[in-house]
Amino acid sequence: MKITCLCEAVNEVDIPAVYDVDADPAVVGRILDGSFMSFTCTECGKLIKPEVPVRVSSLKRKFDIFLVPEIERGDYLAGKTDYRAGELASSMNRIVIGFSELLEKTRIVEAGLDDRTVEALKYYILVQADETHPDAEASVYFRELKDGKLVFHVDGLKAGEVGIVNVPMDYYEKTTKALDGLKADDPLADVIKPPYVSVSNAFEPYE
Numbered sequence: 001m002k003i004t005c006l007c008e009a010v011n012e013v014d015i016p017a018v019y020d021v022d023a024d025p026a027v028v029g030r031i032l033d034g035s036f037m038s039f040t041c042t043e044c045g046k047l048i049k050p051e052v053p054v055r056v057s058s059l060k061r062k063f064d065i066f067l068v069p070e071i072e073r074g075d076y077l078a079g080k081t082d083y084r085a086g087e088l089a090s091s092m093n094r095i096v097i098g099f100s101e102l103l104e105k106t107r108i109v110e111a112g113l114d115d116r117t118v119e120a121l122k123y124y125i126l127v128q129a130d131e132t133h134p135d136a137e138a139s140v141y142f143r144e145l146k147d148g149k150l151v152f153h154v155d156g157l158k159a160g161e162v163g164i165v166n167v168p169m170d171y172y173e174k175t176t177k178a179l180d181g182l183k184a185d186d187p188l189a190d191v192i193k194p195p196y197v198s199v200s201n202a203f204e205p206y207e
């Protein structure tokens with residue numbers, strides 16, 4: 001694939017349509033440290049990070065994630081693209097939009113968590129943030145599983161400050177069980193519906 005750098009040099013880079021984690025387990029580490037799909041311009045030496053659609057999949061670990069470029073978020077959500085989630089049998093087949101969602105989804109997979117529950121917890125955190133800070137535009141991200149707690153970061157409540165919310169594992173498990181009995185008109189139903197399992201479905205209408 002040809003990628004044009006800001007310096008106008010054209011670089012030939014190798015981006016497969018599918019990154020097979022079983023064949024190259026280091027892909028996960030590269031997503032987590034931010035070096036995934038990063039290339040150095042042969043002309044000026046700057047880092048190029050083309051956000052192009054790719055699949056990251058693992059038959060062994062049962063996930064198949066399709067990355068939609070952030071720039072196509074609106075078109076994807078409006079049904080104007082042909083992008084489809086991965087289709088590995090009996091695996092977690094998902095859409096993510098943009099590198100930051102790919103990173104977060106990978107953290108969730110690495111922690112062995114159910115992404116539907118994680119997005120549901122993010123929804124509760126945002127609803128609570130809206131009650132305490134009605135004028136703020138908060139966003140929340142899963143960071144890690146630490147000492148038996150899910151650690152979330154909340155941006156946008158106070159300028160320049162990241163809030164931290166810890167959710168105990170037993171609350172996570174209770175929430176997971178509750179998702180099975182969810183009614184169709186519950187706002188969470190849109191959040192946990194595959195393939196785009198995301199809290200943003202509850203807050204960002206694209207008509």
Ligand SMILES: [Zn+2]
Binds near residue numbers: 008041
């Ligand atoms: Zn360059």
